[in-house]
Amino acid sequence: MLPETLHVPAAVLFLVGGVLSCFLGQRTFRIVLGLYGFVVGVLAAGSIIGPADTTRDILILVASGALGALALVLAYFIGVALVGAAMAALLVHALAAQFGMEPPPWLIIGCTIAGALAALSLQRYVIVFGTAFGGAWLLVMGALGLWHREAVTGLGAGATGWQAYPLRPAPGEHWVLILWVALAIAGLVAQLRLSAPRMARAR
Secondary structure (H helix, E strand, C coil): CCCHHHHHHHHHHHHHHHHHHHHHCCCCHHHHHHHHHHHHHHHHHHHHHCCCCCHHHHHHHHHHHHHHHHHHHHCHHHHHHHHHHHHHHHHHHHHHHHCCCCCCHHHHHHHHHHHHHHHHHCHHHHHHHHHHHHHHHHHHHHHHHHCCCHHHHCCCCCCCCCCCCCCCCCCCCCHHHHHHHHHHHHHHHHHHHHHHHHHHHHC
């Protein structure tokens, strides 16, 4: 978790990165991969060390984020596969959440493998969908952080960290999901329109 003093810088990073990913994700995919890798690295390190209360903890978070960003940028195809796997896992959890249950591990593993393989065979569409939905969530998180509404994401009123899971907002705050999906659809339309002229020229 990030200390409270870093919430505004983190919110700005999420906001800017979310706009870039959601509406220009296909054209700036390597940059977006770096951003996603940084966020994943920070979240992974934060889940291990807990609240970052010291300078040492903050340096560990930054270093973990930098390693995550470097790993995804250097491993482009792995990054595409991970985007597909993440989308598949998200879909499974979304469907399971509608029935008030947790999906079994074997189903999650099977779907993530299938999602990764599908992503490699349908790279362009996976990149567009993955960056649109992922960027929309970063955008929502950044806006909520600047708006001082961390509680809306399920973190609690006195939260000092970030919520990375979009499917379970706080009770009574389901408008967050509607906003997320609306922004993602807008990002999809924008990216597909931007890519249409290039596809026409390629023909």
